Amino acid sequence: MRTVVLISCVSKKGVNKAKAKELYKSALFKYSLAYAYSIKPDKIFILSALHHLLDPETEIAPYDVTLSNVPKNKRKPGLKVLNTEEKDEWGKKVIEQLSQQTDLKNDRFVVLAGQEYINPIIKDIEYFNLPLEGLRYGERLAFLKKHSNND
Numbered sequence: 170m171r172t173v174v175l176i177s178c179v180s181k182k183g184v185n186k187a188k189a190k191e192l193y194k195s196a197l198f199k200y201s202l203a204y205a206y207s208i209k210p211d212k213i214f215i216l217s218a219l220h221h222l223l224d225p226e227t228e229i230a231p232y233d234v235t236l237s238n239v240p241k242n243k244r245k246p247g248l249k250v251l252n253t254e255e256k257d258e259w260g261k262k263v264i265e266q267l268s269q270q271t272d273l274k275n276d277r278f279v280v281l282a283g284q285e286y287i288n289p290i291i292k293d294i295e296y297f298n299l300p301l302e303g304l305r306y307g308e309r310l311a312f313l314k315k316h317s318n319n320d
Contacts, residue, residue: 170296171211173271176201177282178217180248182231189215190225197306200313201281207317208279212271216286218251221259222266236285260289267294281313 179195186192190202193215202225205213215223218234234249236256251259267273267290278297280287291297300316301309 171276173212174205174210174279177286186230189223189227203317204313221262256289264293
């Protein structure tokens with residue numbers, strides 16, 4: 170049984186093309202990645218609303234797509250929010266990509282993501298741990314800071 174960590178993308182991104190692990194700029198992403206490295210998994214992937222499943226070393230350009238529910242009055246111009254049908258298709262694509270690189274029935278998945286990223290994929294993963302489940306943003310950051318090797 171291998172350990173695979175899945176981290177969700179975030180809206181705060183750099184302005185230039187970069188490796189995925191460097192493009193995402195929020196504290197939540199930074200500490201999620203540090204936590205992922207600290208548990209020494211066999212693989213780490215980023216769940217991207219646009220790219221589906223990303224290796225952290227993959228170079229990508231900034232984009233404005235999200236799975237999260239963002240009220241219309243809080244959306245920045247140009248932000249594409251996927252609807253339910255698009256989220257289902259996104260989940261199928263992620264599972265397809267994961268099944269090519271992991272064993273969905275035997276590997277252990279640690280998922281560091283919100284429900285919008287978890288719900289479309291979790292039914293297809295046998296063994297999973299959701300260490301951030303039920304935590305609000307500040308609580309997530311505190312947990313990740315406490316349990317990672319990054320200060």
